[in-house]
Amino acid sequence: MLRDITIGQYYPADSIIHRLDPRVKLFFVFIYVLSLFMFGNLVSYCLATILLVVAIYYAKIPVKFLIRGFKPIFVLLIFTTFMKLFITDGTVWFKLWKFTITKEGVIDVIHILVRILYLIIASSLLTYTTTPTRLTDALEQVFKPLNKLKVPVHELTMMMSIALRFIPILVEETDKIMKAQSSRCMNFSSGNILKRIKNLVPILIPLFVAALRRADDLALAMESRCYQGGEGRTKMRILKYKRQDFFVYILLAIYFVFSLIIHLLL
Amino acid sequence: MSIILDKISCKYETDMINEHYALKCITAKIEDGEFIGVIGHTGSGKSTLMQILNGLVVPSGGSVYYNGEDIHEKNYNLYKLRSEVGMVFQYPEHQLFETTVFRDVCFGPKNLGWSKKEIELSAFEALFQMGIESELYYQSPFDLSGGQKRRVAIAGVLAMKPKVLILDEPAVGLDPMGKRNILDKIAEIKAERNCTVILVSHSMDDIADYVNRVWVLDDGKLIIDASVKEVFSHKRDLEEIGLAVPQITSIMHMLKDKGLVVNTNVTTIDEAKMEILRKLR
Ligand SMILES: Nc1ncnc2c1ncn2[C@@H]1O[C@H](COP(=O)(O)OP(=O)(O)OP(=O)(O)O)[C@@H](O)[C@H]1O
Ligand SMILES: [Mg+2]
Numbered sequence: 177m178l179r180d181i182t183i184g185q186y187y188p189a190d191s192i193i194h195r196l197d198p199r200v201k202l203f204f205v206f207i208y209v210l211s212l213f214m215f216g217n218l219v220s221y222c223l224a225t226i227l228l229v230v231a232i233y234y235a236k237i238p239v240k241f242l243i244r245g246f247k248p249i250f251v252l253l254i255f256t257t258f259m260k261l262f263i264t265d266g267t268v269w270f271k272l273w274k275f276t277i278t279k280e281g282v283i284d285v286i287h288i289l290v291r292i293l294y295l296i297i298a299s300s301l302l303t304y305t306t307t308p309t310r311l312t313d314a315l316e317q318v319f320k321p322l323n324k325l326k327v328p329v330h331e332l333t334m335m336m337s338i339a340l341r342f343i344p345i346l347v348e349e350t351d352k353i354m355k356a357q358s359s360r361c362m363n364f365s366s367g368n369i370l371k372r373i374k375n376l377v378p379i380l381i382p383l384f385v386a387a388l389r390r391a392d393d394l395a396l397a398m399e400s401r402c403y404q405g406g407e408g409r410t411k412m413r414i415l416k417y418k419r420q421d422f423f424v425y426i427l428l429a430i431y432f433v434f435s436l437i438i439h440l441l442l
Numbered sequence: 443m444s445i446i447l448d449k450i451s452c453k454y455e456t457d458m459i460n461e462h463y464a465l466k467c468i469t470a471k472i473e474d475g476e477f478i479g480v481i482g483h484t485g486s487g488k489s490t491l492m493q494i495l496n497g498l499v500v501p502s503g504g505s506v507y508y509n510g511e512d513i514h515e516k517n518y519n520l521y522k523l524r525s526e527v528g529m530v531f532q533y534p535e536h537q538l539f540e541t542t543v544f545r546d547v548c549f550g551p552k553n554l555g556w557s558k559k560e561i562e563l564s565a566f567e568a569l570f571q572m573g574i575e576s577e578l579y580y581q582s583p584f585d586l587s588g589g590q591k592r593r594v595a596i597a598g599v600l601a602m603k604p605k606v607l608i609l610d611e612p613a614v615g616l617d618p619m620g621k622r623n624i625l626d627k628i629a630e631i632k633a634e635r636n637c638t639v640i641l642v643s644h645s646m647d648d649i650a651d652y653v654n655r656v657w658v659l660d661d662g663k664l665i666i667d668a669s670v671k672e673v674f675s676h677k678r679d680l681e682e683i684g685l686a687v688p689q690i691t692s693i694m695h696m697l698k699d700k701g702l703v704v705n706t707n708v709t710t711i712d713e714a715k716m717e718i719l720r721k722l723r
Contacts, residue, residue: 353536353537355493355498356531356534356536356537357537358498358524359496359498359524359529359531359599360524360537360549360550360598360599360602361521361524361525361550361553361554361602362553363521363553377539378537378539378549382537382538382539385536385584386536
């Protein structure tokens, strides 16, 4: 169950999308998500769908893994859908006992679903095809200008990459602790809400202790290798744009301008 | 009363694509009151096998029978199984969470729904058996030393009065004294309660000193299931899979190579002493 958490996971494969410059992918996802929320019409959604399908196809990632990413938020999604469906006012389409379903409600739900699902797919596509190191390299490059404003860009991206790196470790740790406590006959799934929250204590405390211990170890290991932040630090792999990267930028520009024009016309 | 493993196999999804068989077709039977040692190189599937005995990992093939009942039947009560088959994990100190040592040891029995008196009595008994000084009972478990934490965690399992006790490398990472101490305590408890004990260990000497029967795992397969003496007579086979015989046994082998014709089928220091004296007399 815990292994369904796929945020920040990398799917090793050799595809065009994997080889793209991480900055390109970063910009792409940013603009893509922006466009999803800016232009909410049928044509732009169709375009977005086509783009997504093409990207998934070229990334050589089994659809199974993309769908896995939804599992954790599935309940949330269903909940918002129903809330939105039943409480939105407007032209009544049909009535079901005390609940009324309105035209506006249905349209809103479609908007929400498309946006959230596409957002998740696009961002998990980004992390599936980009190793955390490359991703943080890209972020560091992109935000480098902020250094002038005294923003510690390197440190922030380093924090992010460590956080990403720690997700699977903590998931594993949680799994282990849950097993250890259930071998002491702990019952996770019974009792009322209050009892269930209390049930988390035997999991959370060892987990926090483990996380702090690991953080401590990591800090020590980094310091003993003379890590001292971004100042004067060089990179082993320097990011360089290639031909396909420019091609993708052009594609992105065409997509965005086209959607914008349609949005303005409609 | 017994545990039967019937053609157990178990697979893990390693990264997102690959599968890996951690256990392959393991068949074995554990009788009441046995002291079984499990050895095998790192990643040979020892921990996985132990978790299957406790019902924590569901095997992908085969069945586990506890006292004649399949533990993965739909309406089998896993809580009952876990109350009778106690498991001490690798690094059990990582599971401590309560505010005091005593409360942490009470956690297991509390989950079994015993009366308060029974719980406290059992916790005291377990702490006493593991040799925890009574000043420590009301301290935070996080303030203890590594070895003390380990003993508290083991006491937490013992307090549930298991009929079968599984220990996954209980002495790893401790100094020689602490290690002896824990293993002696376990042997004592076994003698006293007459329970079944399964001990996973990387130390051949510990295995030779404490257990009656040995399982040798290699790459997920149970390749030898025999008495201590017999297992350690397969010196060559063990070395091939990255294991070794107890130090005293290899000393006897060396003596033999040097020309002193001793019987090398010896696993403890006392036996070796007798054998050498017999030869020199
Ligand atoms: N939760 C898990 N997810 C994926 N693979 C796992 C998991 N647990 C174990 N494995 C794999 O199963 C195999 C057996 O692991 P196991 O922990 O049982 O070995 P072990 O014999 O206990 O090793 P050690 O002596 O290091 O404790 C290993 O190859 C390991 O990578
Ligand atoms: Mg292990």
